[in-house]
Amino acid sequence: MGIGNSLKVDIGGGLRLKNPIMTASGTFGYGSEFADYVNLQRLGAIVVKGISLQPRPGNPPPRIVETSCGMLNAIGLENVGIEKFSSGKMPFLRKIGTPVIVNILGDSIEEYSELAEKLNDIKGISAIEVNISCPNVKKGGVAFGTDPVMVKKVTESVKAKTSLPVIIKLSPNVTDITATARAAEDGGADTVSLINTLMGIAIDHKSRKPKLANIIGGLSGPAIKPVALRMVWQVANAVKIPIIGIGGIMSTDDALEFMVAGASAVQVGTANLVDPDTTERIIDGMSDFVEETGCQSIREIVGTLQTG
């Protein structure tokens, strides 16, 4: 078997990728932003910036701040909305030919189902990733992703409206991530991706003000990798559906660690903002790894953490 086949992975719902390297939503725009830096055709999949029914303006500035080994962001899910995504962004993405995974977000169960339904009319989409870290407006703003009952409901409502594979992106801001992972699986999810950002605050003690206008932001980058690895490993022991690992992946070694922990594929996030060609570098590194170790397929290392 050549290298061409040895990086292929299955990520659930019948979706097979040419390699396990995807982009994390919100760190790769709509793909075209990276055309100068990355051969987009080489990517396993492109996960686009989260889309809502209506365009969202995002949060007031400042929206980002660097913290130790990471960054805190409160972009506020700024996006062009599904109509403009379909007419303005998809034509470019279709031309590339790489699987496009659309990340969706909403304020209510109804919004998630309506989004899933609308995506049926757009050609060239390979899967839906559901961001359940948004506040449920009807339930006092508690995030969908923190309540297993709501996670199951959102999953079921999206699944009911689409025949595409459905990936539920789990929030790490919970006591037990295996509970929400199982709820997604029970609701019919084809895959879970984890982790989303960890909630945090950065403070300027001189002015006694928060560094973000939104006060609270989402932490990403190398700082969160150990937390993400722990959660991927826990979820791998709790569900049967495939897992996509996310959280501070900057290198091939990082990506391989997530796969050993139990991820079938990975998403690269914050690293894209620092080195826009990170994904391609990791794909090269993974080819080298397969060649050097002589394994037939990268799938051989998934979930092989030796704990005995």
Add this chain to the structure above:
Amino acid sequence: MSAIKLEAEVLRNEKITRDVYRLTMLAPAIAEGASPGQFVMVKANKDFGSPLLRRPFSIHRAMENGRIEILFKTIGKGTAFLATRQSGDILSLVGPLGRGFTLPSQPANICIVGGGMGIAPLFYLTKQLLRSNIDHQAIKVFLGAATASEIAVLENDFASLGVTVKIATDDGSTGHHGLVTELLSDNLDQTENWQIYSCGPHPMMKAIASYCLARKWSCQVSLETLMACGISACLGCAIRGSAQGLESSKPYLHVCKDGPVFAAGDVAWE
């Protein structure tokens, strides 16, 4: 013109004041494609060390021999790292990025107003104006600094181009004792129409914007924000736009993509 990520060799790192450096790098693909007001994202660490994110710097000069220069003041970890770079070191750059200054299409009276590190892109702009159809006698340059020692080298650089240079310092150690904005009323013929270009601290640009808008003078400002990617992927560099500056109901502009140079009237000055 598309942007590129490349490894640039440091050719020179000149300390021009107590805490300001001028870093010269060999980056032909960026130098050839750049225009004044554009910026580069510089990795100010090794691998994915600290600080993690690249830092944006205006291009201070882009030369025909493939060299580019940035000007920076040592403030945090990133600039401290850059201050220790020496000839032969390699730095990772992404650029040229953003929308730069729009040059006048016909001869015009030009006034360039810079303060502090905001002076960085204005030298490149002045050179480019001179290279276009603008006579050196038509360009006035007003520079603001805290004290004489901070501005001496830059003042000489501008003066060597043959343009009129006026200085304002906070402590009065050279030039006008006071704000650079005060030089506008003292030195610009109010009966003429001026094209203003400005970069500097926010309060300075806000004052200049309102001064120019009141006189209906065209004014372009180069803004700075915290930035993560510089390539319009993260949308972290939002600023509020004015009704005039926004294409739809969106309240925000993004400095990395819509700017860093804006028409003064397009920005909601807060």
